[in-house]
């Protein structure tokens with residue numbers, strides 16, 4: 001955080017000392033004196049400024065390692081979000097650090113756009129994007145998830161969005177070591193001072209306040225920025241951050257291996273835990289846990305109490321014959337309970353945290369994350385972005401990788417580095433000095 005915040009803590013300590021000091025020379029009061037009230041420093045409000053000519057910005061920018069490719073005047077209402085018109089602003093498109101990879105021979109750059117509102121509030125918002133990045137999402141500054149009720153751009157923030165250093169939303173950029181590091185943390189470190197310089201150029205003053213926020217991988221970017229770039233931002237809004245994404249992916253891959261082993265139709269993971277069976281378990285969880293939070297409303301809100309109240313073994317019928325959707329086989333109970341207790345390697349080493357039981361089993365979203373994502377998302381991310389060395393992209397097949405990979409070996413590879421890939425996947429994806437895991 002910035003110095004004023006530190007000064008605040010110092011002020012609290014000084015006030016406390018001052019209180020003790022003054023009482024040393026007084027008679028003990030009849031009534032204990034109230035504790036001193038700390039006066040946090042009062043910052044002056046952020047102040048906007050007038051945006052200069054938009055389309056001339058491209059020619060005026062002389063920021064190192066930065067090329068502005070276009071500056072476009074965007075009229076009020078030309079862009080809408082959820083039917084709501086976006087205010088008039090200037091869109092600036094550019095790239096930083098254009099280069100050719102010595103490893104895969106491909107061209108890389110950190111692509112970005114900034115949207116600079118006419119009615120600027122004096123503040124900057126870094127829009128940290130989700131997934132594996134790779135596309136410059138429109139820089140409207142969505143805030144926090146839960147639906148586009150409003151956005152930072154409409155509130156008057158200057159907003160930046162980027163592709164985090166590679167030009168396609170696929171994991172193959174991970175063959176290039178530098179692109180891994182841009183995605184992990186370095187793109188934020190390069191874009192932030194550039195954005196502040198651009199704001200200075202466009203408005204004639206730097207932002208009074210700077211914020212960064214996003215969800216999922218965007219939440220991860222935010223957490224990492226809080227650790228690595230604490231001096232650059234006044235506030236961090238980390239929404240459901242992917243704190244240890246490589247390990248979450250390995251856990252999901254482990255789950256897919258379990259569901260594949262349980263599948264009644266070989267290769268079709270959904271038949272390892274069918275819709276009817278998932279609804280059965282969901283209803284069993286609700287039966288034990290819904291009312292624990294004081295409201296029988298179909299939602300399990302007292303998640304902690306639910307873990308003690310629900311038992312997959314006890315509360316779901318065990319099949320005595322063929323699986324028919326009214327029971328789980330013994331093998332299903334063993335396999336699914338093991339996944340929920342926390343993914344482990346073949347030799348039993350912990351990979352990732354446990355998952356709490358709740359009523360989400362029956363949803364399509366659950367099925368998508370457990371049966372589809374391991375093959376479509378987690379396999380490629382683990383194989384190319386995080387593993388050292390990476391897999392060979394010319395022969396890679398996500399399904400084969402998931403079903404055949406050794407989890408202990410993959411866990412070692414996301415923690416490994418070598419002469420080409422000098423930082424491990426876990427190293428560049430998580431805040432530095434984070435506790436090691438498995439501990």
Ligand SMILES: [Ca+2]
Pocket residue numbers: 289290291292293294295296297298299300301
């Ligand atoms: Ca409830």
